[in-house]
Amino acid sequence: MIHFNNVSFGYTKQKPLYANIQLELKSGSVYGLLGKNGAGKSTLLKLMAGLVHPQKGLLTVCNANPMKREPDFLNQVFFIPEEIDTPNIHVLDFAAEQVPFYPRFNQTQFLDYLKELDVPMTKLNKMSFGQKKKVWIALGMASNASLIILDEPTNGLDIPSKRILRKLIASIVNEDNCIIISTHQVKDLDSLIDQIILVDNGEIIVNTDTNTIIEKIIFQHSNQQEISNSWIYHETSIAGHLFVKKREMEEDVSKLDLELFFNAGITNKIAIQELFNQKS
């Protein structure tokens, strides 16, 4: 669905943010884009949507060049930014003006989603930030776009809405679409993500699926004092060590701890890359 072929990008020519990245995203999955603040997560999302243009390389999204921003490409993509700004009109009027541009938009779904997310039927300027964000989320989910990009979707959402969001995302995943979520709040959405893209310092450290992760490494807890050499990464507290290590064939798989995986990828980049990247 999305191919980055040697794509380079930087906001200025002198300071490249991404250099020659190779990345492939397939449909039928929920991608979690993880990275530290300022690691370039939003930029990667903007590249996919055609909001910023690569300096070099070839980028194909839904068989189109996103740079051209052609209507047939744009109506397959729905981007929900982190910050929300809406005109001061009624939520239904707002939606009614968007709908004609998205041929696969489903009005019934939209109204259902609004109801489930507990969005009041009022003017948008009377809504809180979180409520406005939920309007966008409902709009995006009802657009039936092939590529749905969510930049920090849980920011500003209250606790019940996060649960509904998880249900909504689980309900719209199918073989033909692709959902990309960039998030800091890993725990909000970790049970939904089945593909992980880890970025740091303008580099794609890992792009792999969660099954491969739990097959290749184990997340465990140890209350022993000593630290083993076989650990890829560990975090120590009074309760002992939380550690990541390579899984042996006979060992049972463990639950994926995304936070631990993230920290492992950032601190012990080489070991993680060795395990997951066939090419390098």
Added chain:
Amino acid sequence: MNNHFSLIRALLLLRKNFKESGSSYLLMFLAGLGILFLSYGLLIVASFHSMFPTGDRKMIFVIGLLLGGTLFSSSHYGFFKSEAKTIQFLLLPATTGEKLLVGFALTQIMYLIIYLGIFTGIDWLMCLTYNEFVAIPNWIIEQEKHYYQGKPIFQSDTILFKELVILYFITTSIAHLGSLSFIRNAYVKTAILFVISFIGIIYLNNKMLVMLIPEEIMPHGKYFTDSFRIGPLQQPTGIVTLPESWQLRISWFLPIFLYSSCWIMSYYKLKEKQI
């Protein structure tokens, strides 16, 4: 829907624009109306014992047309200040041409029609009011009394209507382009850049003429150099004028060139816009 220009989509965009920004347009309209009424009111008060001044009214007309028009045009992409709104605008499934057409329709057609409409209306109404309430002084002789009758300015032929409308189209197109190019303080930045390039062009034009012609010269012309004087002011040795056909061609080529380049640049600015 496909990737080619579609009038239906353009109309949908226009409707969307009106629905979303309708209230701010209404506010601008009312503000404009208020300012016009206020200035006309002041004019009437000031001319209680004299003629209803057509010159001042023309000034109001020109200011409203050009200043108002450029201010309106340069605020068209004001929402670029908000990243979320910019993303929404850029990713809305419509072609660049269709999106640009909204700006064109609003700045080049809608403002002009509405402004001409309300100005004519107010001017007519105010002339009526003036004639009704302001008494012609007694010492005016009968033959001169008609000078003291307020007449709508469009009835007088002294107004350079065609030139003003052309000027309106050009300045608002520049303001529209400025609005696309600068995210903050688009009006001020465009105005400064406009003045600098205007002065720069005049300077370069004169410099070039001086370099081309060995004698002392003084260029002259209304919109472009159409003649120049050779020799010093006290003792001119001759006047060179552009051939008639050249002058004619330049005078229509120049505005069309400026206008179309503004819109072509706007098109590519919008097409290549990144955030």
Added chain:
Amino acid sequence: MNFHSNKAIYIQIADLICEKILLQIFKEEERIPSVRELAINLEVNPNTVMRTYEYLQDLEIITNKRGVGFFVSVNGLKKVTDYLKKEFTEQDLPTVFKNMQLLQITIGEIDALYQQYLKWNKKPL
């Protein structure tokens, strides 16, 4: 749903379904929720549920009838009991034994407690 244990989520979901079969909420030869239904209900990725169902199919606990959905196998209850027994002996018992050793608890003590438990909690039929 909260996935508290350190087992992979797809296994935790499998355990959940096994428990339902054991409690006869899902009866033999009856249809169980579709992948999508269960994914929405548990707020997990449908691919994870799919993996669970594949896992349970491998264990012959459930079967896939093409175009209809997933059903508990004919002798699903026995298969589940076997599976959970295996899991219990291989995973839970070692921890219990370890604690028994650590706290010096004899098997006799455990037996007494177990008999008492059985008295109070009769198996619901």
